[in-house]
Amino acid sequence: MKLFQVLATVAILGTALAAQEAGTTSPGTTGGMPAASKVKSPEIGSDNRVTFRLWAPKAATVSVYGNFPGGRGLAMTRGDKDIWQVTTAPLVPELWAYTFEVDGVRTLDPNNYNVARDGVGFMNTLLVVSDETKVLQPQQVPHGSVNAVWIPSTDLKTLQRAFVYTPPGYENSAAKYPVLYLLHGSGGDEDAWPTMGIANVIMDNLIAQGKAKPMIVVMPDAYWNQAASLDLAGPRTSPPPGVGGGATTAAAAPNVPAPVTTYEKNEQQIVGDIVPFIDKHYRTIANRENRALAGLSMGSAITTNVAVKRTDVFASIGILSAGIFTASKTSVGGTKVFDQINPDFLKDPAATNRKIKLLMFTCGTEDPRLAGLKSTWDDLKSRNINFVAKTYPGEHEWKVWRHSLVDMAQLLFK
DSSP states (O other), X not given: OTTXXXXXXXXXXXXXXXXXXXXXXXXXXXXXXXXXXXXXXXXXXXXXXXXXXXXXXXXXXXXXXXXXXXOEEEEOEEOGGXXXXXXXXXXXXXXXXXXXXXXXXXXXXXXXXXXXXETTEEEEEEEOOOTTTGGGSOOSSOOOEEEEEEXXXXXXXXXXEEEEEEOTTGGGOOOOBOEEEEEOOTTOOTTHHHHTSOHHHHHHHHHHTTSSOXXXXXXXXXXXXXXXXXXXXXOOOOOOSBTTBOOOOOOOSTTSOOOOSSTHHHHIIIIIIIHHHHHHHSOBOOSGGGEXXXXXXXXXXXXXXXXXXXXXXXXXXXXXSOOTTSOBTTBOOTTHHHHHHOTHHHHOHXXXXXXXXXXXXXXXXTXXXXXXXXXXXXXXXXXXXXXXXXEESSSSSHHHHHHHHHHHHHHTTO
């Protein structure tokens, strides 16, 4: 168990979304901020309008930048006591992210302790709650655990970090569980799904409601040549050219392998290193029927290239917001992607349908990748290949991928 580093992430991630509460500080302190800055922000009204406030006495201009409608530079107005304020139109219940811009400089909301990191970007979050979004909010239900583990990498000759969610009751039982391997997108890392995707919160709620089967969720760094997001980071490569990839970048650091030109390195990382490690150190149901591989954006390209090829390892496949099915100068498109990866996949639909328990596609309704996906879905239908396709309001963004996980988890391992 030396490779396991237990983190107190459950409490951190579990409370990171309760943005309807006012910010708090330690007793007897002002949290490092002037007392006059203790304003209520954000404030969510009963009509779902959100008021943002910021104490900035020397500012000339203050704006809000958020991923909600109208949030791309929403100007704030100076009021009493140099408190800037603006109220949005009613927001659709959802988990939203935002920052302030003060005289052209982006900054966080000092009165909102809910902060999330997405790659190199930091932002505040707020949750507008409804019955549909309660699955995104920590509830009074049994909670699983999120641990950081270090997995030996064949290609890096060192350890790579991953986060592993184990369902409620795992530590006190002898039960074995199916495993979902969940990949992030370009620019992300192993912290993306626990933080931006709030995967543990979603899984806790679905399992408590009996909507999802208890499962282990493994969230690795999808970059095969990066050791960890923070402390042992190496250079990254873009997706390789060929099936669903672009040009790669050069590896500049010493003792790090050169960029790959195929997805073979991802296959080695996932099938050769991660899966055997998880099966050895966790109580898994170690067969293909109880393994799923899913990923968003770049992670969907890796998922497709690895899982479609290695149906001996994975029986369920989740392809979220994929761009590899749209033809470009560097990649083929449509169902030709499947033919390049595994010629047998489309050749015998009956055999594929028996072998693949779940083939699921998701995408945002405003995502330009949707057109290529719809064409692929039509082709798969004509070939009588079973699959599930879902779309969600939004672009290429986390609100689409969080709801993708909500729906996919309910279909896995049934």
